[in-house]
Amino acid sequence: MVVCLHTLPSGELSTDSRYLYYCVLAVTRPCVPLFLMITGFLLLRKQNAEIAAKNFWKKRIPRVLYPLLIWGVIYAVLAYVYDKSDFATFVYTMVLLPVRYPQEIGGILWYLYTLIGIYLFLPYLSPKTWTNKYYSLCFIGIWCIASFFTFLRDWDNTLLCGTAAYDYDVLLNFSGLLGYLILGCVLGQYYIKISYSRLILICVSLFLSGIALFFCGISVNHLGYLSTSYHMSFYSLPAILTASAIFLLFSNLNVGGGKFISLLSKLSFPIYLCHMVIYTIATRYLYLLSKSIGMMICVMGCTFIGATCLAWLINKMPYHKYITGA
Secondary structure (H helix, E strand, O other): OHHHHHHOOOOOOHOOHHHHHHHHHHHHHHHHHHHHHHHHHHHOOOOOOOOEEEEEEEHHHHHHHHHHHHHHHHHHHHHHHHHOHHHHHHHHHHOOOOOOOOOHHHHHEEEHHHHHHHHHHHHHOHHHHHOOOOHHHHHHHHHHHHHHHHHHHHHOHHHHHHHOOOOOOOOOOHHOOHHEEEHHHHHHHHHOOOOHHHHHHHHHHHHHHHHHHHHHHHHHOOOOOOOOHHHHOOOHHHHHHHHHHHHHHHHHHOOOOOOHHHHHHHHHHHHHHHHHHHHHHHHHHHHOOOOOHHHHHHHHHHHHHHHHHHHHHHHOOOOOOOOOOO
């Protein structure tokens, strides 16, 4: 999903077919929320007591900080080699790493900054937030309401003390990516005791509701009433609904792992880190032949296969944990 999101909408597809562009965005936007929900499920489900800040930071932050530094250098060099940045920008980026990441190609590194921020904050969050059902439902409820009011602020930015000059209101700071960790942990702990057919019906309904909300918002935007900022964001209700549907489906279905799925799961974060290297090289040469939608889909496939192979090779290297965080 991440590879699809970064390869199709960022190509000429965005100008050739706006409808297909929005379809790709609507279906792939849950990728980052799903990353965070899986992180929350794996990280928080066994944490029934206060998280010891020092030990937690010592274990988790280096696994993100080292890859941030290494891939920051790689993407800065790649941008300079492929003439996407001049020498002054290259030097400026290298000197300021990790304060400034290489934005010309390495924009994907924003997620690592988000993870570091979440890891810094988690030890101060009460375990009741994800272990107590009442606290969990209250948190997720307020979080969803906050997301809805963020949508309303696109319509009227004075609601709940929001103003045009200052970006704040009563619920704005409650809405954020941290909520996905709690949502993933809570949804993963409570298996739905219903038949598979009903489970699929619920998940499909949630997913289609999210897609419908997304396109309703885009349609209203074209009439000049709302901006697209909310509907494109990871904080939006469409993103919450679609991500929840996918997470619920796969966390409650016993689909079986297998060696390939297990390997792909292990390589998912390294694939995320390196896929823009393959994409940059692929577009430089393949787009000389054609910029058709078919070629873009071909580039997406090449990017995924190439990134998977590169991630696998990196994982065979000594000290690979410093490169991939795995």
